[in-house]
Amino acid sequence: MIEFSNVTKNYGKNTAMDNFSIKIDQPGMYCLLGRNGAGKTTLMKLLAGNVAASEGTITVNGEAAGPLAMPESVHFVETGATQFNMRLADLFKAAAEVNLSFDVPFAMGLARRFQLDASKRYKHLSFGMKAMVNTVIAMASGRDILLLDEPVLGFDPVMRKVFYELLSESCAGSTKTVIVSTHIIDEIEKTAERLIIIDRGKKVLFCDMAEIDEKAYCVTGISESVQAATAGLNIISETKAGGFMTRHIYDQRIEASEKYSVSSLGLTDFFVSLVGREQNSGEAM
Amino acid sequence: MTKEVMALHEEKPVFMQIIEMIEDDIISGTYGADELIISTPQISKLLSVNPTTAQRAIGVLTDRGIIYKKRGVGMAVAPAAKEKLLEERRARFFEKTVPGFVEEARKIAITGDELIKIIKESIND
Numbered sequence: 582m583i584e585f586s587n588v589t590k591n592y593g594k595n596t597a598m599d600n601f602s603i604k605i606d607q608p609g610m611y612c613l614l615g616r617n618g619a620g621k622t623t624l625m626k627l628l629a630g631n632v633a634a635s636e637g638t639i640t641v642n643g644e645a646a647g648p649l650a651m652p653e654s655v656h657f658v659e660t661g662a663t664q665f666n667m668r669l670a671d672l673f674k675a676a677a678e679v680n681l682s683f684d685v686p687f688a689m690g691l692a693r694r695f696q697l698d699a700s701k702r703y704k705h706l707s708f709g710m711k712a713m714v715n716t717v718i719a720m721a722s723g724r725d726i727l728l729l730d731e732p733v734l735g736f737d738p739v740m741r742k743v744f745y746e747l748l749s750e751s752c753a754g755s756t757k758t759v760i761v762s763t764h765i766i767d768e769i770e771k772t773a774e775r776l777i778i779i780d781r782g783k784k785v786l787f788c789d790m791a792e793i794d795e796k797a798y799c800v801t802g803i804s805e806s807v808q809a810a811t812a813g814l815n816i817i818s819e820t821k822a823g824g825f826m827t828r829h830i831y832d833q834r835i836e837a838s839e840k841y842s843v844s845s846l847g848l849t850d851f852f853v854s855l856v857g858r859e860q861n862s863g864e865a866m
Numbered sequence: 867m868t869k870e871v872m873a874l875h876e877e878k879p880v881f882m883q884i885i886e887m888i889e890d891d892i893i894s895g896t897y898g899a900d901e902l903i904i905s906t907p908q909i910s911k912l913l914s915v916n917p918t919t920a921q922r923a924i925g926v927l928t929d930r931g932i933i934y935k936k937r938g939v940g941m942a943v944a945p946a947a948k949e950k951l952l953e954e955r956r957a958r959f960f961e962k963t964v965p966g967f968v969e970e971a972r973k974i975a976i977t978g979d980e981l982i983k984i985i986k987e988s989i990n991d
Binding site: 749753770771772773774775789790791794795798834837842843844845847 | 876877878879880881907910914915916917918919921922
């Protein structure tokens, strides 16, 4: 179990995490979304004990986590992490020597599935392949909590698909908690079980992925009718053109009528509405 | 589920569309009483939707007593499911579909007699 209680992290004058609290008590795959600089990497670094919180407490399985007590159950894969320049087979063996719970046969199996050549040296691999190897090492680490920061950055769509298939396969039926940050929403929208959205160091949303399907929708039609139909609902953004209006909603669904249509938003549009609103209004002014 | 009905649209939440697909298969007899239905991972793979969304659909159908859990094998169609669904769908047909249809006909100036004639003809087709 992971718990952040009122965590603030300052880098000089910059506040990367701002009184942030979250409680993750179910295993599964978590999708961590946020704009650049929203605090995704900081959240992972704090959880891995790479940096210390300025204020507040972080616990992993009930024990305080920080640079002085780096949680053993956490494996953090940074963006662009590198490994020793060994043949993959040797790299996995070396990993097993420093980490007794590392599962070499499992890593070799994953490497085959990813079509990684175990006789190749790490530096001879392509950019995407290196990222795959980093993730394979994380998955075979035997750790309960895996933090993957932008694992699919620079992947082509086919690799992304294979990557998420494998990630969900190795998560299914396991007790692992996997937190994946990304800007590429397409595949993870269909894979992750829960969603964390952060913005400017604050938690904006923490919910089941199924709730997006159910509660995130848009209503378009004649302004007065849309206003009347959505009054009292949680409106996350609004666009007007002529006598017409589109409102993005995160709330109970309403039924379409003759005067307005109702359609699902999808995670990408929902995310943009949710965290992009101040930017939008800024542009309008 | 045939290819045609498998296309998802955006008007309704995906989990509701999955519910309707399974209901349609029960009504049409594709899944008989006590037969196993498609599994959650299969739904998520086939329609390329999030597994939690598929799970949500299965959860709702279970709560409504349309399907039940067969220990160790999967979800199966409840014996009275087909009757129950037909009743629900007929009720919806009389309460919503028919009034909407008549209202639309009135709006475009189709008389009652014409309407009856049109219905008879389309039934005979």
